[in-house]
Amino acid sequence: xxxxxxxxxxxxxxxxxxxxxxxxxxxxxxxxxxxxxxxxxxxxxxxxxxxxxxxxxxxxxxxxxxxxxxxxxxxxxxxxxxxxxxxxxxxxxxxxxxxxxxxxxxxxxxxxxxxxxxxxxxxxxxxxxxxxxxxxxxxxxxxxxxxxxxxxxxxxxxxxxxxxxxxxxxxxxxxxxxxxxxxxxxxxxxxxxxxxxxxxxxxxxxxxxxxxxxxxxxxxxxxxxxxxxxxx
Numbered sequence: 001x002x003x004x005x006x007x008x009x010x011x012x013x014x015x016x017x018x019x020x021x022x023x024x025x026x027x028x029x030x031x032x033x034x035x036x037x038x039x040x041x042x043x044x045x046x047x048x049x050x051x052x053x054x055x056x057x058x059x060x061x062x063x064x065x066x067x068x069x070x071x072x073x074x075x076x077x078x079x080x081x082x083x084x085x086x087x088x089x090x091x092x093x094x095x096x097x098x099x100x101x102x103x104x105x106x107x108x109x110x111x112x113x114x115x116x117x118x119x120x121x122x123x124x125x126x127x128x129x130x131x132x133x134x135x136x137x138x139x140x141x142x143x144x145x146x147x148x149x150x151x152x153x154x155x156x157x158x159x160x161x162x163x164x165x166x167x168x169x170x171x172x173x174x175x176x177x178x179x180x181x182x183x184x185x186x187x188x189x190x191x192x193x194x195x196x197x198x199x200x201x202x203x204x205x206x207x208x209x210x211x212x213x214x215x216x217x218x219x220x221x222x223x224x225x226x227x228x229x230x231x232x
Contacts (some may be wrong), residue, residue: 010040052081061148081147088117089136089164090153094124097131105156109200113144119155154200163196163207169217172203181229188230 034067062079064071066214071077088108092100106117121134136151145151178195180187193208193215209215223229 030094031223049221052077052084054078055227056080056085059147084138085140086142086145086147087120087140088133088137088151088153090135091125091130092131092133092155094129094131097122100131100133100155105159106136107154107156108137108151109154110149110151111143115139115145117144160197160204164209164211165202166205166209166215167217168198168201170219171215173196179224180208181216181220181223182209183216183231186214186231187228188222188231190226 013052018065056078060078061081065076087107089105099117100122102122103121104119106119108117113135117135117137120130120136123134124130124134125132132152133155172178172195178193179190182191191208194206196204196206200202
């Protein structure tokens with residue numbers, strides 16, 4: 001009986017020791033699990049920071065091809081053509097920088113279609129000799145336009161209403177005072193005309209013409225010393 005009691009006591013002690021070791025092992029495993037979970041979260045955070053995500057759905061039209069290139073904040077890594085919203089990237093000489101401002105009105109043309117917009121951003125290009133213009137449309141859907149479309153953009157520097165204007169032509173290429181041939185019956189008479197604002201299609205007439213006058217807007221440089229010509 002004494003031997004049995006001793007064996008029971010030894011068995012109980014082993015049970016207690018095993019329980020203690022089990023608890024210690026569980027604590028060790030829990031600590032290791034928490035460390036691995038923290039490492040996994042850190043790796044996921046690094047992957048998240050190193051991944052580039054678009055803010056909109058669209059089609060990737062360009063990517064930086066040089067692997068290992070050093071990039072800074074704001075450097076474009078990819079170009080995405082939005083499927084439901086469009087904007088325009090244009091470039092002009094930095095000579096025009098003093099005349100440009102955020103929010104200026106812009107008219108964008110493609111073939112026979114035209115849509116209004118405004119300057120959203122103005123940035124220097126990598127070479128420093130040009131300015132990159134980012135134009136937003138009044139109607140972001142831009143009906144009739146599509147990605148990678150070549151367009152023309154006119155920046156509106158000034159506007160006037162209710163003015164006398166004529167269609168733009170070679171005879172009106174320069175501003176200030178010009179001499180135009182005004183048609184009267186069967187003759188074209190040379191007359192001084194003061195020009196004002198101009199657009200891609202029209203030129204303002206400040207003085208020298210009246211509403212209803214018919215003028216020759218084509219190149220008449222060969223008749224500079226002639227005051228009038230007969231029209232057949």
